[in-house]
Amino acid sequence: xxxxxxxxxxxxxxxxxxxxxxxxxxxxxxxxxxxxxxxxxxxxxxxxxxxxxxxxxxxxxxxxxxxxxxxxxxxxxxxxxxxxxxxxxxxxxxxxxxxxxxxxxxxxxxxxxxxxxxxxxxxxxxxxxxxxxxxxxxxxxxxxxxxxxxxxxxxxxxxxxxxxxxxxxxxxxxxxxxxxxxxxxxxxxxxxxxxxxxxxxxxxxxxxxxxxxxxxxxxxxxxxxxxxxxxxxxxxxxxxxxxxxxxxxxxxxxxxxxxxxxxxxxxxxxxxxxxxxxxxxxxxxxxxxxxxxxxxxxxxxxxxxxxxxxxxxxxxxxxxxxxxxxxxxxxxxxxxxxxxxxxxxxxxxxxxxxxxxxxxxxxxxxxxxxxxxxxxxxxxxxx
Amino acid sequence: xxxxxxxxxxxxxxxxxxxxxxxxxxxxxxxxxxxxxxxxxxxxxxxxxxxxxxxxxxxxxxxxxxxxxxxxxxxxxxxxxxxxxxxxxxxxxxxxxxxxxxxxxxxxxxxxxxxxxxxxxxxxxxxxxxxxxxxxxxxxxxxxxxxxxxxxxxxxxxxxxxxxxxxxxxxxxxxxxxxxxxxxxxxxxxxxxxxxxxxxxxxxxxxxxxxxxxxxxxxxxxxxxxxxxxxxxxxxxxxxxxxxxxxxxxxxxxxxxxxxxxxxxxxxxxxxxxxxxxxxxxxxxxxxxxxxxxxxxxxxxxxxxxxxxxxxxxxxxxxxxxxxxxxxxxxxxxxxxxxxxxxxxxxxxxxxxxxxxxxxxxxxxxxxxxxxxxxxxxxxxxx
DNA sequence: CTGTTAGCGCCTTCAT
DNA sequence: ATGAAGGCGCTAACAG
Numbered sequence: 001x002x003x004x005x006x007x008x009x010x011x012x013x014x015x016x017x018x019x020x021x022x023x024x025x026x027x028x029x030x031x032x033x034x035x036x037x038x039x040x041x042x043x044x045x046x047x048x049x050x051x052x053x054x055x056x057x058x059x060x061x062x063x064x065x066x067x068x069x070x071x072x073x074x075x076x077x078x079x080x081x082x083x084x085x086x087x088x089x090x091x092x093x094x095x096x097x098x099x100x101x102x103x104x105x106x107x108x109x110x111x112x113x114x115x116x117x118x119x120x121x122x123x124x125x126x127x128x129x130x131x132x133x134x135x136x137x138x139x140x141x142x143x144x145x146x147x148x149x150x151x152x153x154x155x156x157x158x159x160x161x162x163x164x165x166x167x168x169x170x171x172x173x174x175x176x177x178x179x180x181x182x183x184x185x186x187x188x189x190x191x192x193x194x195x196x197x198x199x200x201x202x203x204x205x206x207x208x209x210x211x212x213x214x215x216x217x218x219x220x221x222x223x224x225x226x227x228x229x230x231x232x233x234x235x236x237x238x239x240x241x242x243x244x245x246x247x248x249x250x251x252x253x254x255x256x257x258x259x260x261x262x263x264x265x266x267x268x269x270x271x272x273x274x275x276x277x278x279x280x281x282x283x284x285x286x287x288x289x290x291x292x293x294x295x296x297x298x299x300x301x302x303x304x305x306x307x308x309x310x311x312x313x314x315x316x317x318x319x320x321x322x323x324x325x326x327x328x329x330x331x332x333x334x335x336x337x338x339x340x341x342x343x344x345x346x347x348x349x350x351x352x353x354x355x356x357x358x359x360x361x362x363x364x365x366x367x368x369x370x371x372x373x374x375x376x377x378x379x380x381x382x383x
Numbered sequence: 384x385x386x387x388x389x390x391x392x393x394x395x396x397x398x399x400x401x402x403x404x405x406x407x408x409x410x411x412x413x414x415x416x417x418x419x420x421x422x423x424x425x426x427x428x429x430x431x432x433x434x435x436x437x438x439x440x441x442x443x444x445x446x447x448x449x450x451x452x453x454x455x456x457x458x459x460x461x462x463x464x465x466x467x468x469x470x471x472x473x474x475x476x477x478x479x480x481x482x483x484x485x486x487x488x489x490x491x492x493x494x495x496x497x498x499x500x501x502x503x504x505x506x507x508x509x510x511x512x513x514x515x516x517x518x519x520x521x522x523x524x525x526x527x528x529x530x531x532x533x534x535x536x537x538x539x540x541x542x543x544x545x546x547x548x549x550x551x552x553x554x555x556x557x558x559x560x561x562x563x564x565x566x567x568x569x570x571x572x573x574x575x576x577x578x579x580x581x582x583x584x585x586x587x588x589x590x591x592x593x594x595x596x597x598x599x600x601x602x603x604x605x606x607x608x609x610x611x612x613x614x615x616x617x618x619x620x621x622x623x624x625x626x627x628x629x630x631x632x633x634x635x636x637x638x639x640x641x642x643x644x645x646x647x648x649x650x651x652x653x654x655x656x657x658x659x660x661x662x663x664x665x666x667x668x669x670x671x672x673x674x675x676x677x678x679x680x681x682x683x684x685x686x687x688x689x690x691x692x693x694x695x696x697x698x699x700x701x702x703x704x705x706x707x708x709x710x711x712x713x714x715x716x717x718x719x720x721x722x723x724x725x726x727x728x729x730x731x732x733x734x735x736x737x738x739x740x741x742x743x744x745x746x747x748x749x750x751x752x753x754x755x756x757x758x759x760x761x762x763x764x765x766x
Numbered sequence: 767c768t769g770t771t772a773g774c775g776c777c778t779t780c781a782t
Numbered sequence: 783a784t785g786a787a788g789g790c791g792c793t794a795a796c797a798g
Binding site for chain 3: 421424436440445467476
């Protein structure tokens with residue numbers, strides 16, 4: 001039964017018959033011929049026996065053209081398979097119909113869902129999307145913005161890695177505010193006037209913490225990461241919920257990482273568990289941290305929720321079918337992406353017309369607490 | 384404890400002090416002023432008291448310039464915060480330093496991981512990435528390609544939604560082959576000569592099926608989707624493994640969907656389970672189908688691997704910590720993305736120099752079977 | 767209704 | 783070492 005490799009190789013070869021190779025070489029002939037060279041408006045004009053302007057009118061659908069000129073042009077357009085050169089168009093009319101998206105890491109499902117929504121919403125309105133990873137590094141972020149700027153994108157959607165207390169020099173500020181339509185997502189810089197589309201992080205964290213408190217937990221660990229408004233607000237919500245219930249927040253229950261990675265989540269969790277025997281619940285503040293947390297708990301052979309109650313942030317499809325199903329705070333990534341895109345494009349268009357700005361400063365969506373089975377009641381005899 | 388909403392609102396307001404608003408309005412002044420207008424080479428030239436050509440030489444780093452002219456220019460460049468206009472550059476030298484990526488859906492982690500790798504590899508080599516979703520629709524795919532083509536991208540990486548037996552008319556073929564450097568990923572069209580970077584799907588499916596057979600399973604369900612070479616090869620590998628072990632593949636154990644979504648996975652799984660009481664194992668051929676399969680199994684209150692052994696395709700971080708940890712076929716998404724990008728850019732550059740093509744036809748990576756605990760031994764008394 | 771023409775910003779040859 | 787000038791492909795104002 002083992003090592004049927006020879007058989008395998010045979011069938012692999014069979015699957016791609018030699019015939020294809022021949023075909024391929026024939027096709028090679030079409031390379032670097034007319035098909036390959038850009039067909040321009042000039043070519044159309046020459047072949048149709050009209051002026052470039054007339055071709056432009058037909059293609060652009062403005063001015064007036066005699067029906068037979070139009071017909072001729074359209075015929076040649078089809079014949080030559082003409083596709084307009086957007087670069088030349090952009091050169092002329094100063095818009096590229098392209099927007100830039102700048103996030104920490106595209107592989108992060110939270111961002112990839114948002115970017116997916118951005119692409120879909122953008123495509124619907126005729127815009128393409130250029131993506132850029134910053135790896136949560138402010139220097140890289142600035143580089144990305146410069147590149148996008150030089151590519152003359154019409155607008156930017158950014159989940160900035162800058163912390164809310166950053167001080168920007170004038171040269172950098174140009175790339176963050178005022179010179180090009182920009183919408184911030186997920187994280188906001190309070191010193192900028194640009195629109196920000198995000199989730200109510202404070203309230204989401206508040207609700208989740210309150211829920212754990214209602215279950216009788218008082219020593220609740222929390223792991224966070226990235227020095228952003230988003231994480232700050234979540235921590236604030238957590239602390240506030242504790243205080244509103246007469247529990248003093250303690251730093252020993254809080255871990256705050258650099259980049260909020262899976263590995264940080266793992267380390268922080270085992271760290272918290274080892275150093276706080278009295279901790280009965282934990283809250284991980286993003287999807288990567290949740291994964292890390294679950295790994296650590298798994299490694300330590302603890303069971304949820306018997307040994308530890310657990311709440312995560314950023315729901316994922318499998319959260320409802322793992323054992324036990326996880327209680328999670330969720331945000332609507334699709335909505336964030338869609339609304340950010342639609343607003344950005346509104347701003348872009350309004351700029352065409354008059355000044356700009358919709359006056360909106362922030363659009364905030366609710367975070368939802370989805371209660372499943374990862375939190376146990378804690379009997380509190382000693383209260 | 385409940386409805387502390389007033390308190391919440393108060394703290395929300397506190398968090399964004401009114402001071403910020405003032406600052407914001409001051410900043411508003413910088414809008415639509417010089418900062419906002421593109422600074423061009425002409426502006427630099429005028430202010431530095433030299434010709435445009437000299438500025439070009441300094442910035443482009445070619446020809447020879449006197450050191451004091453150079454100094455003057457660089458000073459003004461910094462003063463005016465000059466950023467070159469890539470669009471104009473592209474116009475001139477016919478390359479945009481941008482590549483297009485066309486996939487079914489970015490939200491799909493398999494693709495988002497690949498695209499992440501593409502972005503990283505591309506950025507390293509000075510290329511930006513435009514993304515396009517096709518939603519697994521050939522018509523949309525062609526539209527995407529046309530748009531990208533019109534944007535004069537330097538190359539394309541595509542996971543085509545076309546099935547291997549598609550017949551392309553000449554007009555469409557232009558967008559798939561021969562006119563612009565193109566690298567196919569994950570799925571290949573045997574009638575094209577372009578490079579394809581992908582996983583050995585046949586062998587991966589073969590190994591996984593063989594593994595199940597070794598465990599004593601003979602009635603193995605399989606769920607697939609999207610009419611692509613990828614899925615075909617996986618099904619072939621599965622069938623071949625069965626036949627090599629004297630088991631006749633039966634259509635009743637196979638389900639093949641349109642788009643390989645979570646929902647299809649769920650339906651197919653419950654369908655298979657209901658109609659085949661003798662089925663003891665299942666194999667889901669991509670990440671979405673795996674999720675759907677797990678959902679269905681969960682809904683039917685079956686347990687893995689006691690009631691059903693299960694193998695999935697496309698590993699994810701949580702697969703090792705769910706209960707039970709899942710046995711999975713994995714592919715190296717990062718490598719696919721990175722290699723596809725590097726090869727594409729090689730092709731782009733080779734085209735500059737002479738003809739083109741590296742001669743490579745396909746780069747195939749191994750699929751790995753990661754054995755965890757989702758498959759049970761099946762005692763086969765009746766053999 | 768149609769053609770001519772002047773740029774968009776940058777590159778680059780040619781002449782000085 | 784430097785400046786003038788033409789042109790990439792398209793748009794649109796202007797003239798016929």
